[in-house]
Amino acid sequence: xxxxxxxxxxxxHLRSPSYNGVxxxxxxxxxxxxxxxTSALARGEMAEPRWQDTPEIALPLAVxxxxxxRGLPLREFGEPSPEPGSEDDFRRYVEPFPELRARLAKVxxxxxxxxxxxxxxxxxERITGALLPEIRAHQVAREAEFGDGPATDWLRxxxxxxxxxxxxxAGEADDLRLAVLAPVDHLPFLEDALRAGGLESARxxxxxxxxxxxxxxxxxxxxxxDVPEPASLLERLREMAGSEARYHEANLLLAGGHGYEAxxxxxxxxxxxxSSPYFLPGYLLARLGQLRDLADRxxxxxxAYRGALALDFAPAEAREAARAGxxxxxxx
Numbered sequence: 001x002x003x004x005x006x007x008x009x010x011x012x013h014l015r016s017p018s019y020n021g022v023x024x025x026x027x028x029x030x031x032x033x034x035x036x037x038t039s040a041l042a043r044g045e046m047a048e049p050r051w052q053d054t055p056e057i058a059l060p061l062a063v064x065x066x067x068x069x070r071g072l073p074l075r076e077f078g079e080p081s082p083e084p085g086s087e088d089d090f091r092r093y094v095e096p097f098p099e100l101r102a103r104l105a106k107v108x109x110x111x112x113x114x115x116x117x118x119x120x121x122x123x124x125e126r127i128t129g130a131l132l133p134e135i136r137a138h139q140v141a142r143e144a145e146f147g148d149g150p151a152t153d154w155l156r157x158x159x160x161x162x163x164x165x166x167x168x169x170a171g172e173a174d175d176l177r178l179a180v181l182a183p184v185d186h187l188p189f190l191e192d193a194l195r196a197g198g199l200e201s202a203r204x205x206x207x208x209x210x211x212x213x214x215x216x217x218x219x220x221x222x223x224x225x226d227v228p229e230p231a232s233l234l235e236r237l238r239e240m241a242g243s244e245a246r247y248h249e250a251n252l253l254l255a256g257g258h259g260y261e262a263x264x265x266x267x268x269x270x271x272x273x274x275s276s277p278y279f280l281p282g283y284l285l286a287r288l289g290q291l292r293d294l295a296d297r298x299x300x301x302x303x304a305y306r307g308a309l310a311l312d313f314a315p316a317e318a319r320e321a322a323r324a325g326x327x328x329x330x331x332x
Contacts, residue, residue, distance in 0.1 A: 001170035003194070004031050004179040005201040007127050007187055008040060009118075010055040016122040017217035018209065021058035024181070025066045026213060027124070030205040033179040036067055037075040037169070039162045039186045045076050049313035052278050056183060060278045062216075063181065077165045077180070079158040086150040093150075103145050110138040124204050127184065136188035156189045163193035170199070215240060222248035225255050243274035247284050254291065254332075263291040282314025286321040290330035298329060 006024060013020045028036070040056040052060040059074075067074045083089070094100035113134040122131065139155065148156045162182075169178060182190055191201070209217075218236055222245075227233050230252050237249045246269040253262035266288045274284050289304030308314050308322040324330075 001166075001174065001199065002177045003166070003199050003201050004028075004033065004177075004204065005187060005191065005194075006179055006181045006204065007124075007132070008038075008056045008058055008181055008183045009122060009127065009131075010183065011057060012118050012122065013058050014220040014223055015118075015120075017214075017220070018121065018123040019127065020213060020216045020220055021061040021063070022213040022216040023124075023207070023209065024058040025062040026207050026210050027205050028063065028179055029066070030207050031179060031202070032177065033072065034173075034177045035073050035075065035169070036063070036179050036181065037077045037166065038181040039078045039159070039190065040181065040183050041076040042078040042080045043076045045078070046074070052313050053316055056181075059181065065276075075165075075169070077162050079161040081153050081158070083150065083153075087153050090146075090150045104151075107138070107142045107145050110134075110141050114138060124206070128204070131184060132187055135184055139185075139188055155185075156192075159186055159189040160193045162186070162190055163197060163199075166194060166199065167197055219244055219248060222252070225251050227252075230256060243269050243272060243284070244277060244280050247274070247280060247287070250287065250291070254287075259291060259294050263288075263295055266291060278313065279315045279318070281311050282308050282318035282322075285311075286314075286318040286325070289322065289325045293325065293330040294332075301325060301329065 006027065008024070009016065009019070013024070038056075038059060040054060040059065041051060045051045046064075054060065064074055091104065094104050114131065117126070117131045117134060120126070139152070142152055143156065146152065148154055166178065166180060169176065180190075194201070218233075218240070221227065222233060222237060234249060234252050237245045237252070246265055250262040250266045250269075253259075253265065266284065270284065270288055274280050285304050285308035289301040289308070292298075292301035292304060302325075305322040305325040308318055309326075314322070
């Protein structure tokens with residue numbers, strides 16, 4: 001088997017124009033895998049639309065649609081925690097014990113370099129060369145202090161289980177090219193388990209940013225709304241086709257005090273195709289309801305909120321906004 005480990009950085013893809021969700025997809029396309037797997041999702045999770053609320057946004061945004069178009073299976077190799085919330089429970093447990101608190105504080109201090117790196121725009125090279133070594137250092141220190149258990153959420157044990165699933169697949173097809181997409185906090189111990197079994201990862205292909213990846217970086221930046229130069233961003237969005245660009249344009253207009261123009265734009269957009277990306281139908285309908293509320297069109301706003309909640313999938317944030325809008329009219 002030929003193996004490629006692909007790091008996922010969750011919401012931090014939005015901050016990393018050179019390694020956004022489309023960049024991940026493009027790297028996979030360049031490597032040409034026969035199959036995909038991920039440790040971010042547990043077995044059977046993709047059977048329900050709500051899997052798309054995963055924090056690993058690159059999967060529903062770009063990887064899963066691309067894999068589906070090419071008929072590539074995406075296997076869920078993740079192993080869930082045996083006790084969800086165990087790390088928080090452990091912190092509460094050590095609180096009354098000064099010595100344990102001091103040991104935990106020492107371990108958590110090793111996270112500061114990781115936090116600093118995550119504030120930067122990351123590239124694939126920066127992730128592999130700087131971020132992953134710092135994550136490994138923290139995880140090794142934590143395991144040395146507290147073992148592999150509640151304090152670590154049994155991370156090493158779970159990654160050994162994931163590696164076992166990779167080895168099982170390798171036994172079925174010797175010539176398989178498998179790409180495994182894993183959150184960066186999974187990768188150090190997952191690499192250890194795979195290496196112990198004789199599997200090494202290929203190097204992630206170095207690729208130039210595609211036009212779609214460049215466009216994705218603009219759309220990702222627009223999610224911030226509170227940007228230093230909104231007029232410049234609005235100009236760039238207006239040059240782009242697609243309903244997502246119109247959604248972000250409306251958000252910027254609303255943030256700038258132009259609620260009527262934002263409503264007019266989203267009304268027009270809602271009469272077209274706004275079915276993708278995966279998060280857009282829920283976000284757009286929830287925002288449309290809010291804009292209608294601001295225009296004193298309560299009945300129309302209620303229809304938009306109900307539409308968001310009737311979708312097979314809407315992000316949790318959009319559902320919260322829609323439920324709040326049903327209870328009382330929106331006010332900024």
